[in-house]
Amino acid sequence: MSLEKFVTVNTQHGPVKGDRRTTILGMDYINFQGIPYMKAPVGKLRFRAPVEPEKWTETFDATQDCPSFPNYDSNLKKTTGIEDGGRINVFTKEIRTSNLYPVLVYIHGGGYQVGSSSPNFLYNPCYFLQKEIIFVSFNYRVGALGFLSLDDPSVDVPGNAGLKDQRMALKWIKENIKNFGGDPDNITLFGTSAGGASVHYHLISEKSKGLFHRAIAMSGTSLNMNWAHHPRRNYAERIAKLCGYEGDGSDKSVLEFLENADFEKIMEKAESILTNEEKYEEQMIVTVSPVVEPYITEHTFIDKSPILMAREAWSKDIDVIFGGTSNEGLLMAFFPDNNKERIEGLKNSSNFAPLLDLNLDKNDPKAQKFRKILKELYFGEIEPTVSNMLPYYYYQGDLQFWHGIQRSVLSRIKTGGKGKTFTYYFDIITEMNTFKKNFKLDHYPGAEHAACSTYVFKNSLGIIPLIDSIEFKNIIKVVGIISNFAIYGHTGVDEWEENKSLELPLRCLHLTKDAMQMIDLPETARLKVWDEIYREAGAVLY
Template identity: 80%
Template sequence: MSLEKFVTVNTQHGPVKGDRRTTILGMDYINFQGIPYMKAPVGKLRFRAPVEPEKWTETFDATQDCPPFPIYDMMVQKIVGIEDGGRINVFTKELRSTNFYPVLVYIHGGGFQTGTSSPSLFNCPDYLLQKELVIVSFNYRVGALGFLSLDDPSVDVPGNAGLKDQRMALKWIKENIKNFGGDPDNITLFGTSAGGASVHYHLISEKSKGLFHRAIAMSGTSLNMNWAHHPRRNYAERIARLCGYEGDGSDKSILEFLENADFEKIVEASENILTDEEKFQEHVVFANGPVVEPYITDHTFIHKSPILMAREAWSKDIDVIFGGTSNEGLLMKSLPNEDSKRVQYLQDFKNFSPFVDLNLDKNDPKAKEIGNTLKELFYGATTPTDSYMLPYYYYQGDLQFWHGIQRAVLSRIKAGGKGKTFTYYFNIVTEMNIFKKFFKNENFPGAEHGACATYLFKNNFTTFSSFESIEFKNIMKVVGIISNFAIYGHTGVDEWEENKSLELPLRCLHLTKDGMQMIDLPETARLKVWDKIYREAGAVLY
């Protein structure tokens, strides 16, 4: 008996129409794309916490892809997207009314500056749909539109609107997913890069308590300073000035101007506000991102340092996986190529020092001492040059990713609780490593930042040659680990040890193209140096 092509499901806000499709692996599923979960944040809603959408009575067509929120897309090198981008995608095998499927919810990456949940290019769930799961993804505001933060309480723009969008999407999933065949009491949250950092924020923010039941933070945590947790800066005024603002600099006048500015101009300005000192001395990767909100509201998401929030995390009794890739710092080569400027700044070794995170003045003699220590750790007696950048990428991998990941793991262990904490080390390199190809990083060793996602989601740039290929075998390996965790609450890898002790090294499941085994985290010796630097500077590690 043939099935109807179109399927209608009721949600809290109104009926939605999906359609039946087949994955490239021959699995039938029902596709719903672009369901509104929030009201378009335009006018006075721009920059503010999200509002639920109006209800509708006519069936909403959820068979078409939805553009992202406004972003600068590095792949096509232009601004794309719409302000009414608060949409959610649901992919389900069938609309069960009993024996509901476990739910796997993905938060896309992009440094809190770019990215999309769209399955048309990167996030197609064909591989994951081999398993008995409902897959969900969604857009959230990024860049200035998602993370503008103003100090004046009267304007009610404390920041983190993008994280609040995510929280509203999670609430929508919890309340509606049963109608799509999903189990609202078995939801696993996972994400890559900024998505991984977002997962960690939801783990430590009381606002997300109870909205999911397990979590996987991939290549990102809230303790990854310089991009996942920003110090407060005058980004809002800088953006406004670049857009033509000539006012007195008050928060009210800046907000009024930006509420009426063209969103493309805001996105373009946001790409150009960092100074060379911020980029190359302070190692700020992107402008705009999560901040500690300057005052308390009924929608406050981050009320104090993530380090302090993590100590009191509601999630200490749920199981979590943290992990990263073997060459996270290659991300820096993927950004606009300014290696010559980086090298120029690194000739002054104090610029190796994470003095912003350590609350040190860059001219403090201690900053120079720390910088010398880190320069010797990565470069030894040699000097950085633009033809010898590999040590710099390892340095950035520690600074921007692995040190924060290790601290997040230790933070959970120190907090106690019944939840298990697992760690992986992703070192798979095959033809599926799209970002190595796209950014011409093939000559550098290791797996690049974000590589793990290309083994979970089908994309339009890579594929496997056959079911016997090394690419397909590794797709199924990674999909198996993630799906087992979501479906059964365990990884399916018997030898995968959880981390229970504050003693280093962390134990990691090492994933290579030829297999997997438990190892000590390879970065441990370097990270102990970072720890020593932080302790001697009086900084809190976790």
């Protein structure tokens, strides 16, 4: 008996129509793409917390590719996407009314500046659809449209609209997924890079309490302070002036201008607001991103430093996996135009020290001392140079990723909850390392930043591996770990030890193309130096 091509499901806001499809592996599934979970954030809603969409009565067509929120493409020098991008995707094998599927929810990365959940680009879930799960993904506002923050409480733009979008999407999933055959009491949240940091924010923000039941933060946490958590500065006025603003500088005046400005121009100009000091001395690698909100509202998502939030995390009793790749710092090779200036800065100032996180001025004698310690740690007696990039990539990997990941693991352990905390070390290198291949980085050791995502999603940039290839075997391995965690509450890897002690080194599951085994975190010796610097500076580690 043939099945109807289209399937209609009711949601809280109205009926949606999906269609039946088949994955590249021959698995039949039902596809729902681009379901609105929020009202279009235009006009007075442009920078504010999301609002639920109006209800509809006509069946919504969810068979088309999910449109993205505005993204500025630095290569094409143009902005793509639409402001009505608050959409969600659901992929399921069948619509069950009993024996509900576990739900796996993915948050895309992109440094809080770019990205979308489109399965036609980076995040096709065909490998996950081999498993007994429902897969869900969604868009959230990025860049200036998602993270603009203003001081004046009367304008009601405290920041973090993009994270609040995510929270609304999670609420939608909790309230609607049963209609698609998913179990609202068995939801696992995972994400990569900014998606991983977002997962961690949901773990520590009270606003997300109870919306999911397990989590995996991959290559990013809220304690990656140079990009996942920003100081609050006059970014809104800077953007407005680049767009032609000539007002009095008040928050009300700036906001009124930006609410009426062309969103494409806002996204384009936001790319160039960082000063040389911010980029090359403070080591900031993105523009507007999550901040501590300057006043409390009913939507407040980040009310104090993530370090303090983590100590009080609602999620201390649920199981969490943290991890990263063996050469996270290769991310910097994705943006070659900035590296020459960054390396020159390392030669001449206190740029090595994480000034923002240590709350130090660049001229502070401690900053100068820490610069010397870190320069010697990574470069020895050799001056930083573009002809010797590997030490620079290791430095950036520790600064931007691994130190924050380790601190996040230790913070979880220190809370003393019942939840288990696991750590992995991704070191798989095959033809599936899409970013490493496309940026011609094969001569560098290790797996690049976000490499793990290319082993769990079919993407338009990489190869489609043969079933009997080493690449496909590793896809099965990584997808299996994540799926087992979502379905059964364990990874299926018996030898994977949880981290229980504040004593270093962390114990990690080392994933290589040929094996899985427990090891001490290889970055430990370097990260101990960072810890000593934090302690001497009087900065809080976790």
